[in-house]
Amino acid sequence: MDIVLKNVKKKDFPVLKSLAKSLGFEIVEKKEKPYNPEFVKEILEAAKEVREGKGTRITLVELDALRK
Numbered sequence: 001m002d003i004v005l006k007n008v009k010k011k012d013f014p015v016l017k018s019l020a021k022s023l024g025f026e027i028v029e030k031k032e033k034p035y036n037p038e039f040v041k042e043i044l045e046a047a048k049e050v051r052e053g054k055g056t057r058i059t060l061v062e063l064d065a066l067r068k
Contacts, residue, residue, distance in 0.1 A: 008016060030031050049055060
């Protein structure tokens with residue numbers, strides 16, 4: 001059986017870790033991976049270009065035509 005603890009406060013983690021260890025539980029820490037920095041950079045640059053008016057507007061009809 002797996003138990004997942006989320007949003008554990010930093011000060012409480014050592015206590016939980018010690019308790020789990022004393023009971024013979026296996027402890028596996030998973031840290032969430034942040035987004036790829038290159039991906040974030042591309043998104044932020046695209047948003048900046050749209051704010052500066054460098055984006056291209058297309059109608060739904062044109063978008064539908066591109067889809068086909």
